[in-house]
Amino acid sequence: METWILGAITFFVALDYGINTFVDFLNHRSSKRPLDSELSELYDEKEHRRSVEYQAANYKVSFISSTLFFVLLILALTYEWFAALDSFVREQWSNEIVISLAFIGILTLFSNLISLPFGIYSTFKVEAKYGFNKSTVVTFVSDLIKGLLLTLVIGGALLTAVLWIYQELRSTFWLWAWLLFAGFSLFFFMFGTKLILPLFNKLTPVPDGELRSEVERYCASQGYSLGKLFVMDGSKRSTKANAFFTGLGKSKTIVLFDTLLEKLSTKEVVAVLAHEIGHYKRKHTLSMFLLSNLQTFVLFALLGWLLGVEELSTALGASESSFHLSALAFFLLFSPVSMLLGLLNNGLSRRNEYQADDFARETYDEGGAFLREALKKISTDALANLSPHPLYVAVNYTHPPIRERLRNLA
Ligand SMILES: [Zn+2]
Numbered sequence: 001m002e003t004w005i006l007g008a009i010t011f012f013v014a015l016d017y018g019i020n021t022f023v024d025f026l027n028h029r030s031s032k033r034p035l036d037s038e039l040s041e042l043y044d045e046k047e048h049r050r051s052v053e054y055q056a057a058n059y060k061v062s063f064i065s066s067t068l069f070f071v072l073l074i075l076a077l078t079y080e081w082f083a084a085l086d087s088f089v090r091e092q093w094s095n096e097i098v099i100s101l102a103f104i105g106i107l108t109l110f111s112n113l114i115s116l117p118f119g120i121y122s123t124f125k126v127e128a129k130y131g132f133n134k135s136t137v138v139t140f141v142s143d144l145i146k147g148l149l150l151t152l153v154i155g156g157a158l159l160t161a162v163l164w165i166y167q168e169l170r171s172t173f174w175l176w177a178w179l180l181f182a183g184f185s186l187f188f189f190m191f192g193t194k195l196i197l198p199l200f201n202k203l204t205p206v207p208d209g210e211l212r213s214e215v216e217r218y219c220a221s222q223g224y225s226l227g228k229l230f231v232m233d234g235s236k237r238s239t240k241a242n243a244f245f246t247g248l249g250k251s252k253t254i255v256l257f258d259t260l261l262e263k264l265s266t267k268e269v270v271a272v273l274a275h276e277i278g279h280y281k282r283k284h285t286l287s288m289f290l291l292s293n294l295q296t297f298v299l300f301a302l303l304g305w306l307l308g309v310e311e312l313s314t315a316l317g318a319s320e321s322s323f324h325l326s327a328l329a330f331f332l333l334f335s336p337v338s339m340l341l342g343l344l345n346n347g348l349s350r351r352n353e354y355q356a357d358d359f360a361r362e363t364y365d366e367g368g369a370f371l372r373e374a375l376k377k378i379s380t381d382a383l384a385n386l387s388p389h390p391l392y393v394a395v396n397y398t399h400p401p402i403r404e405r406l407r408n409l410a
Pocket of ligand 1: 275276279353356
């Protein structure tokens with residue numbers, strides 16, 4: 001049984017890496033396609049060349065980092081490094097909850113350490129070379145420390161609660177653990193922008209003026225109560241522009257990056273905002289939130305059922321079963337399912353983007369000219385890949401490629 005489980009884990013890990021690497025490669029090749037008449041509206045030859053080079057640089061970084069992680073994982077499975085780490089923490093502590101916390105904490109720290117050089121290279125070499133990076137060393141380091149502290153405090157508290165529930169309840173553990181997760185994600189969905197985002201960025205209400213009155217006029221025409229409308233100092237880290245919608249009911253919030261306001265005209269900004277409100281009006285925010293909780297429900301049910309299978313831990317080389325080893329084996333075994341779920345979620349998300357674009361065109365931007373212009377500016381300024389491979393889009397894109405969105409709005 002153990003050999004069979006370990007074989008399946010190794011196979012799935014290799015399959016996952018193989019598929020992703022192949023799809024990345026297809027996309028890398030596809031990004032180099034020459035400009036056609038449709039795309040030469042977006043880039044001239046020089047910009048296109050820069051975009052191809054930028055895509056290639058990102059491809060290289062992601063290939064090296066994913067290959068490194070894959071090799072380390074295969075080595076860890078072959079040489080039973082996870083079991084060795086388990087014995088190590090067992091020698092230091094005796095409380096089962098502390099042992100699991102230490103095991104998961106050390107693995108998280110280790111994987112963060114390996115990712116760090118790639119993050120540094122990508123920010124200060126690649127992004128800087130193409131003029132996107134605005135992050136200073138101080139911002140980068142303080143982001144890193146804040147991120148780590150947040151993981152430690154919030155992740156640690158949540159994990160401790162889950163471990164405690166597991167120790168006390170066993171058979172109904174999964175249901176309570178899921179309820180805890182669902183409650184927590186609801187809380188963050190509603191108050192995350194208020195509690196977490198200000199730790200990293202400055203949010204200022206959009207001041208009275210041309211933009212605010214145009215936004216208010218539009219919202220009134222849609223019977224939409226505006227809620228909170230903020231400008232965020234995205235320019236602190238990058239020149240890339242963005243906007244997003246979050247929250248439910250009274251907590252609903254629209255955030256516009258300052259870089260967006262710099263690049264776009266008032267009408268174009270309001271077209272983007274109409275798109276965001278489209279997500280709310282078409283109930284995308286709510287339905288995606290419910291869907292993700294449904295998925296974690298199934299995930300916890302399966303986890304609760306399989307944690308009882310001792311061989312999950314012993315397959316990784318341990319002599320006794322434990323929560324952390326079994327959960328780790330479970331998540332590695334689960335990788336094909338999570339890939340399929342990713343395809344489903346990304347597909348739904350892309351469908352929602354079209355619907356939100358349609359909403360903006362129908363309610364504000366007759367003919368879609370403002371949104372088209374906004375999308376063109378946002379993606380060409382970010383040197384976006386104009387011809388991504390369809391398989392790469394299916395696996396990785398939450399938004400349709402720019403060409404398809406422009407066609408939809410035409
Ligand atoms: Zn959207």
